[in-house]
Structures are given as structure tokens and as C-alpha cells.
Amino acid sequence: MTRETLNARRLLCPLPVIRTQDKVKQLKVGDQLEVICTDPGVMQDIPAWCRINGHKVLETVSGDHEYIIILEVGG
Amino acid sequence: MSKQRKAVALISGGLDSMLAAKTIMEQGVHVEGINFFTGFCVEGHTHAIRAQDKAKPKRNNSLWVAEQLGIKLHIVDVIEEYKKVLINPKHGYGANMNPCLDCKIFMVNKAKQWLVENDFDFIITGEVIGQRPMSQRKATMPIISQQSGADDLLLRPLCAKNLPETLPEREGWVDREKLHEITGRSRKPQMALAKQFGFDDYAQPAGGCCFLTDASYSAKLVDLWKARDGDKEYDLDDVMLLKVGRHIRPEQHFKLIVAREEGEERFMQGYKKDFITLKCIDYPGALTLVDGTPSAEDLFTAARITARYGQGRNAEQVDVRIIGKDGSERIIQVKPFAADEIPQAWLI
Numbered sequence: 001m002t003r004e005t006l007n008a009r010r011l012l013c014p015l016p017v018i019r020t021q022d023k024v025k026q027l028k029v030g031d032q033l034e035v036i037c038t039d040p041g042v043m044q045d046i047p048a049w050c051r052i053n054g055h056k057v058l059e060t061v062s063g064d065h066e067y068i069i070i071l072e073v074g075g
Numbered sequence: 076m077s078k079q080r081k082a083v084a085l086i087s088g089g090l091d092s093m094l095a096a097k098t099i100m101e102q103g104v105h106v107e108g109i110n111f112f113t114g115f116c117v118e119g120h121t122h123a124i125r126a127q128d129k130a131k132p133k134r135n136n137s138l139w140v141a142e143q144l145g146i147k148l149h150i151v152d153v154i155e156e157y158k159k160v161l162i163n164p165k166h167g168y169g170a171n172m173n174p175c176l177d178c179k180i181f182m183v184n185k186a187k188q189w190l191v192e193n194d195f196d197f198i199i200t201g202e203v204i205g206q207r208p209m210s211q212r213k214a215t216m217p218i219i220s221q222q223s224g225a226d227d228l229l230l231r232p233l234c235a236k237n238l239p240e241t242l243p244e245r246e247g248w249v250d251r252e253k254l255h256e257i258t259g260r261s262r263k264p265q266m267a268l269a270k271q272f273g274f275d276d277y278a279q280p281a282g283g284c285c286f287l288t289d290a291s292y293s294a295k296l297v298d299l300w301k302a303r304d305g306d307k308e309y310d311l312d313d314v315m316l317l318k319v320g321r322h323i324r325p326e327q328h329f330k331l332i333v334a335r336e337e338g339e340e341r342f343m344q345g346y347k348k349d350f351i352t353l354k355c356i357d358y359p360g361a362l363t364l365v366d367g368t369p370s371a372e373d374l375f376t377a378a379r380i381t382a383r384y385g386q387g388r389n390a391e392q393v394d395v396r397i398i399g400k401d402g403s404e405r406i407i408q409v410k411p412f413a414a415d416e417i418p419q420a421w422l423i
Contacts, residue, residue, distance in 0.1 A: 010345050012124070012315070014112055014135055018152045041135070048138040053147055065341070 003032040009066070013041040017049050020071075024055065027073045032058065037067045046071070080248040081105045082230075083190050084199040085182060086148060088136025090277040091201030091233060094268050096144055098232040099199050102249050106199070108148040109189055110137040111182050113157040114314045115286045124319055124342045136278045143274065153185060154311055161287070162307040166218075171293035173285060175210035176218070183223035190228070197243045202231045204238075205259040213237075233257045233265070286318065295322050298423045302327060302367070312346070316364075319343060321384070322423040325376050329367030330423075333384050348400060353381040356394040356406065360385020375409060382411035 006023050008016035016037045023033060035046060040062070046069045047057045054074035061068040084096040086108035100106050141148035160181045164174030179202075186198045204213050216238060220229045227241040230249070235241070236256035244251040257264045269277060286292040295317040300307045302324070319339045320332040332350075334340035340362045350364040351374070363381040365374070378395040387393040388411045398404050 014110075014116075014137075014150050015152070017135070017138070018112060018150050021150060045135045045138055048135065048142055049148070049150075052138065052141045052145075 001030045001032065002027070003034065005034045005036065008035055008037045008042070010038055012039045013045050016042045017045050020046055021049065021053075024053075024071075024073055029073055029075050031073045033071050033073065035069045035071070037069070038065055040067055042067050042069060050074075079103065079105055080197070080243070081107070081195040082197050082199050082243075083186055083193070083195045084108050084146075085186055085201070086110050086137045086140055087201070088138075088140055088278055089201065090262075090265050090269060090274075091203060091206070093140045093144065093201070093274065093277060094265055094272065095199050095201040095232045096140075096146065097272050097274075098254065098268075099230070099249060100144065100146070102253060104249065106144070106146050107195075108137070108141045108144070108146050109186055110148060110150045111153045111157075111185060112150060113161075113178075113285075114154040114311055115157075115161075124338050140277075149189070151185065151189070153181075156185075157181065158309065169208070169288065171288055171290050172296050173287040173293075175207065175288075176215055178285075179210045179215075179219050180222045183219055183225050183229060187223060187225045187228065196248065197228045197230055197241070198225050200229065200231055201233060203257050203259075203265075204234045230254075233268075292317060295423050298322070298324060298330075302330065312349070316343075316346070316366075320361075320364075323380060323417070323421050324423055325380075325421050326373065329365060329369040329373050329377070331377055331380055332364040332366065333381065334361040334363070347398070351377075351400060352398045353377055354396050354398075355382055355385040355387055356396050358382075358385045358387030358390065358393060360387065375407065378407055378409045379412045380417065382409055383414070383417065385411070387411060 006019060008019050016039060020035050027033060043060060043062060050057050050071055056072045056074055057069060058072055059070040082099050082104050084092060084106050086092045096106050138148060160174055160177045164177040166176040169175050183198060190198060202211050220226055230241045230243050231238060233255045234257050235254035237258060243249045299313060316332060319342055320334050322330060322332055324330040334343050343362050343364055346364055350366060353363040361384045363377060365377055369377060374397055381395055382393040391410060392408050393411055394406050394408055396404060396406050
């Protein structure tokens with residue numbers, strides 16, 4: 001299992017979702033990805049994208065105009 | 076046992092594409108969604124930028140639709156490729172800078188490429204004959220099929236019975252009798268179908284979220300191209316900045332973007348290294364970005380405009396800080412413009 005970080009600051013939705021989607025394609029099942037964003041819309045959109053594509057949101061953190069989502073790649 | 080067929084559905088986030096996908100899923104076909112991000116699908120962007128919109132619940136409608144349908148959604152970044160569609164549309168523009176027919180051909184073509192790469196069998200769209208004046212007419216349906224290269228792999232479940240049979244129908248992958256024959260601009264048939272499927276929440280109305288259909292946005296885009304001597308190249312930052320602030324062009328060679336509220340100002344802060352910026356010092360006021368090549372005299376005008384949109388607008392003199400792209404700072408004192416001193420022609 002590896003853990004990677006994706007900097008999606010300054011991107012507005014749906015671009016953080018697209019970047020997350022592209023990054024996840026390079027990872028393996030069970031790998032974790034930490035996505036750091038500044039658009040609050042990601043708190044809705046990335047979990048929704050994870051739900052429909054079979055990935056798991058492990059943690060969401062918000063504060064100081066930054067929003068962090070940690071997800072685990074599903075099968 | 077027959078092979079389960081697979082269809083890729085163009086999902087805009089509106090009701091029609093949702094119903095089209097559901098119609099085909101009901102026939103036992105495996106459906107996955109695809110959504111193209113051109114840079115102009117900006118509903119979410121505007122919400123993210125403007126602080127005053129934050130109280131409203133926010134969702135990405137295409138993701139939401141996919142979740143309601145229980146299908147995967149593939150969101151594809153087509154910003155770069157879309158430029159040639161917008162800059163030189165073979166079929167021209169609609170009422171504003173919306174190249175709807177070329178856009179549809181482009182998207183169906185991209186879906187066809189995706190279909191081939193992912194071993195899917197056919198394409199679904201939510202098109203309805205007569206729904207849109209430019210791209211959804213009886214005459215444009217075959218144009219989209221042919222010029223996209225999808226040909227008879229393109230099935231429009233909502234109006235299929237009014238169109239020639241497609242390959243999925245001829246091959247028996249779907250039952251034509253269970254498809255629909257909706258036409259025209261009325262939304263009643265779609266609403267009835269939504270009720271039949273048990274959908275009581277969906278995006279209204281079916282208008283998409285393309286900023287190119289917006290007159291104000293289109294005027295700013297045309298102004299941008301004109302100011303660049305007709306060079307229509309653009310990047311995502313150009314597209315984004317056309318959506319924020321008041322756009323004021325006192326002269327051909329420079330334009331001001333004046334933030335209208337806190338959310339826009341925060342967003343524009345991210346561009347401080349790319350533009351000359353102005354901001355009132357003693358009074359609360361808007362951040363202004365200056366695009367172009369302003370002279371010292373032009374910056375004086377820019378400062379008076381910036382002061383006009385601050386709370387010191389009625390003061391005799393206002394100090395305005397000007398920061399260059401290189402970080403150099405200076406402060407000038409100006410008298411704010413009165414409301415009637417800013418010519419209407421400057422406002423884009």
C-alpha cells in the first residue's frame with residue numbers, strides 16, 4: 001500500500017475531481033490518496049465520485065480555506 | 076446466454092440524459108456515463124467563487140445523476156481540444172458564442188473514441204427532436220451522427236421512434252418498442268417519464284450549464300478576442316476570469332477586473348502575480364486586476380475606478396496602492412470617479 005498526495009489547490013470543480021480520477025488510475029487497489037483543495041465544492045463532489053466509482057473516503061478535513069480528502073482506492 | 080451489451084451515456088446532469096440512460100438500463104444494458112469538461116461548464120465554478128452563493132447547497136449535477144442511476148461516471152477534461160470547436164465552429168454560433176451543433180458533434184465524437192478504447196457497444200444521448208433551436212432539430216440529428224463518426228451507433232432513446240433504426244435496435248440489443256417518441260420543447264413528457272421512473276428530484280430546466288449561452292459572458296469573450304487583435308487563443312485562466320468581477324475597458328490596451336464581493340476577491344488574489352493590482356488603503360474596497368499594458372496615466376484612471384467601487388467613493392481623496400507584477404509597490408492619491416463619470420461604453 002502506498003500513500004500519495006495530490007495538490008489540487010486553486011482548481012475549481014470539476015477539475016479536482018478530474019485530477020483525482022486521473023491519479024487514481026495510476027494507483028492500485030488499497031492505495032491511499034490525499035487530495036488537497038481550495039474549492040469547498042470538493043467536499044461534495046469527490047465523495048460522490050468515490051461512491052459511484054467504488055472508492056472509499058477515509059477522512060475529510062476542512063479549515064483555513066483548505067479542504068483535504070483522504071481516499072482509499074477500491075476495486 | 077447472450078452477451079450483455081454496454082452503452083456509454085453522455086451525462087450532462089440534466090433530466091433528459093438521465094431519462095435516456097435509465098430507459099436503456101431498464102432493458103438490461105450495462106450503462107456508464109461520460110461527461111466532458113470544456114472549461115465553460117461553470118455552474119460549480121461560480122458557486123465556488125462567489126461567497127454569497129455559499130449558503131445554497133451545492134452539487135455537481137452530472138455526479139448526482141450518475142449516483143441516482145447507480146452508474147459509473149467518467150469526467151473527461153477536453154479544455155484544450157475544445158478550443159478549435161469554439162474558435163472556428165463549422166456550423167457557426169447560436170444566439171451568443173455558443174457553438175451548440177459543433178459542440179454536440181465534438182462530444183459524440185469523443186464518446187465514440189472512448190467507446191472504442193473501452194470496448195463498449197453504442198452511445199446514448201438525451202437529445203430530443205425540437206428541444207433546442209440550434210442543435211436538436213430533425214435536420215441536425217443525422218448531421219451529428221455522421222459528422223461525429225458515430226453513425227448508427229448513436230441512439231437517442233427519448234426520440235428514437237421518430238428516427239431511423241440504429242444498430243442497437245436492428246441487432247436487438249434494445250427493443251425499439253420500449254423507446255420513446257418525444258418531440259418539441261414541452262417538458263411534460265419528460266416529467267411524466269421521470270415520475271414513471273420514480274425520479275422526483277432533478278436539475279431544472281434542461282438548459283445545461285454552458286456559459287457560452289450567456290449574453291454577458293459572451294460579450295466579455297468577444298471583447299477579450301478583440302483586444303488581442305483578433306487572436307482567439309485562450310487558456311483556462313482567461314475563461315475563469317471572464318466569470319468574476321466587473322469588467323471595465325477604458326481603452327483598447329487595458330482592462331480592469333474589479334471584484335464584486337469577498338469570494339471573488341479571494342479568488343482573484345490567486346492572480347496577483349500575473350496582473351498589476353490596485354486596492355484602496357484607508358477604506359474597505361474592491362481588489363482590481365489590470366489586464367493589458369497600461370501607461371502611468373491609465374493607472375491613474377484605474378485607481379479612480381477602483382476608488383469608485385470602494386467605501387470611500389464619496390471622499391475627496393483616496394489612497395490607492397498599486398502593486399506591479401514584480402511586486403513593486405507605490406501609492407497614489409486620487410479622487411474617486413462619480414457614478415456618471417464612468418462611461419457606459421467602458422462597461423463590458
